[in-house]
Amino acid sequence: MELSEDSLRGLQRLADPAQFSPRAFGAVLRAAFLSLSLSPDQAAHPAVDDTVFQHIPPCHIKECQAAATMFILEAVRNTIDRAALSTFLEDCKFDKERTEHFWTEYQKHRESLEILLENIGRTPPHVSDVSWRLAYEIKTNQLYKTHRPSYLVKFNLESPDTSQAKDISFNCSMEQLQDLVGKLKDAAKGLERTSQM
Amino acid sequence: MRPEPLHAQTPVRRHVEASVHESERCWKEDMNGGFSTRCRGQHLLVALSPARSVWYPVGTRAAHVCRTCATLMLTLLESLGRIAVEFLRKGSNPKVYEGAARKLEVSSTTVQQAVEGLTYLLSESSKLLISDIDFQDSVLVLGFSEELNKVLLQLYLEHRKEIRRILSELQPNLPHYHNLEWRLDVQLASRSLRHQIKPTVTMKLHLEENSELKTSVLQTDPATLIHMIQELEQALAEMKTNHCRRIVRNIK
Numbered sequence: 480m481e482l483s484e485d486s487l488r489g490l491q492r493l494a495d496p497a498q499f500s501p502r503a504f505g506a507v508l509r510a511a512f513l514s515l516s517l518s519p520d521q522a523a524h525p526a527v528d529d530t531v532f533q534h535i536p537p538c539h540i541k542e543c544q545a546a547a548t549m550f551i552l553e554a555v556r557n558t559i560d561r562a563a564l565s566t567f568l569e570d571c572k573f574d575k576e577r578t579e580h581f582w583t584e585y586q587k588h589r590e591s592l593e594i595l596l597e598n599i600g601r602t603p604p605h606v607s608d609v610s611w612r613l614a615y616e617i618k619t620n621q622l623y624k625t626h627r628p629s630y631l632v633k634f635n636l637e638s639p640d641t642s643q644a645k646d647i648s649f650n651c652s653m654e655q656l657q658d659l660v661g662k663l664k665d666a667a668k669g670l671e672r673t674s675q676m
Numbered sequence: 677m678r679p680e681p682l683h684a685q686t687p688v689r690r691h692v693e694a695s696v697h698e699s700e701r702c703w704k705e706d707m708n709g710g711f712s713t714r715c716r717g718q719h720l721l722v723a724l725s726p727a728r729s730v731w732y733p734v735g736t737r738a739a740h741v742c743r744t745c746a747t748l749m750l751t752l753l754e755s756l757g758r759i760a761v762e763f764l765r766k767g768s769n770p771k772v773y774e775g776a777a778r779k780l781e782v783s784s785t786t787v788q789q790a791v792e793g794l795t796y797l798l799s800e801s802s803k804l805l806i807s808d809i810d811f812q813d814s815v816l817v818l819g820f821s822e823e824l825n826k827v828l829l830q831l832y833l834e835h836r837k838e839i840r841r842i843l844s845e846l847q848p849n850l851p852h853y854h855n856l857e858w859r860l861d862v863q864l865a866s867r868s869l870r871h872q873i874k875p876t877v878t879m880k881l882h883l884e885e886n887s888e889l890k891t892s893v894l895q896t897d898p899a900t901l902i903h904m905i906q907e908l909e910q911a912l913a914e915m916k917t918n919h920c921r922r923i924v925r926n927i928k
Binding site: 555556557558593596597599600602603604605606607608609610611613615617619621622623624625626628630632634636647648649650651653655656657658659660662663664665666667669670673674 | 803843844851857858870872878879895897901902905908911914915920924
């Protein structure tokens with residue numbers, strides 16, 4: 480895990496009890512985690528005018544929050560364990576108490592951050608649900624006495640890229656639906672076998 | 677041009693008669709420049725060309741054209757029947773008319789009319805899925821010999837299934853299921869997150885619309901896959917419920 484010099488400097492500053500009181504440290508850390516878990520338009524900025532930050536220049540607060548955020552992201556990205564996290568923070572002059580505090584907060588947010596990072600990148604639209612409708616076809620203007628079931632199937636799609644996430648609907652006869660279900664079942668069976676290996 | 681008054685009312689006969697009246701009215705309107713789209717839609721038969729886009733009129737000529745056939749010999753009817761079936765498969769082919777016309781020593785227009793008449797008879801009968809007896813009743817009024825009628829019946833029975841298949845392609849075209857391919861993946865890492873274990877099912881869904889294939893690549897997770905299977909199995913099972921069976925039994 481590598482961090483830029485700016486980030487390292489920010490972390491070292493954050494570790495310094497002379498600059499950041501325990502309360503100020505907690506506030507910066509909270510803001511860093513919040514800014515990652517909230518959507519961009521509601522991102523939490525540390526309250527610069529908050530009383531806990533009274534004696535700290537705003538540019539330092541910003542620098543420290545950015546550094547903490549970078550560190551959190553890198554840690555989640557590389558799935559580092561407690562030992563590695565502690566070593567890294569100790570190298571940045573974090574004391575035991577602050578390292579402990581960091582680890583507790585990190586544990587709380589790790590899972591949601593992993594999901595967040597997992598969803599970054601290009602993937603095909605994700606099928607999230609399926610709905611269906613059954614009709615019995617009687618006749619058309621071209622053909623009488625057709626008498627057959629006809630299904631309308633809709634796949635609900637989700638995609639990070641909203642332009643792609645258009646639901647797919649299609650018609651199918653009973654045989655075609657059986658074919659579709661058969662193939663999906665094959666896939667499910669394959670999945671089950673693989674998971675047992 | 678008008679057929680004889682029809683005595684027994686069988687479905688095809690009724691339809692042919694109605695078509696003839698309507699088409700004549702349409703032609704008259706056409707002369708006056710008032711050919712309405714409604715008439716065009718209802719009383720023109722789709723020429724079943726591969727492109728499925730050529731429309732041509734046959735209504736007026738249907739009955740009288742079949743009479744033209746009566747003047748031809750039995751074997752000729754068989755060959756015309758073949759041409760008619762070919763017509764239904766591939767669309768009209770003027771060259772075939774000319775070739776047949778030379779052999780038969782009649783004008784190619786006569787051959788064309790005869791083929792179109794037969795085509796109409798075959799496609800209309802297949803569309804309505806009439807029984808043997810109804811078909812025989814319907815052609816009886818055309819005044820052919822018994823043998824010719826038998827040949828026509830044979831032609832109808834032989835090609836009914838195929839013609840119905842061709843007609844079914846003319847239905848309003850919605851995207852239709854064609855095939856599904858799948859692949860199992862486990863996502864292991866990405867730029868933004870190392871060390872993942874994320875099982876995914878990637879699917880390629882082939883849909884058919886206007887005889888063109890369209891594919892979409894989709895992805896899902898195991899839990900959703902199981903859910904999809906359950907839902908779609910319920911859809912299939914629904915057809916076997918008493919409610920559906922009762923409806924199906926009663927629509928005959």
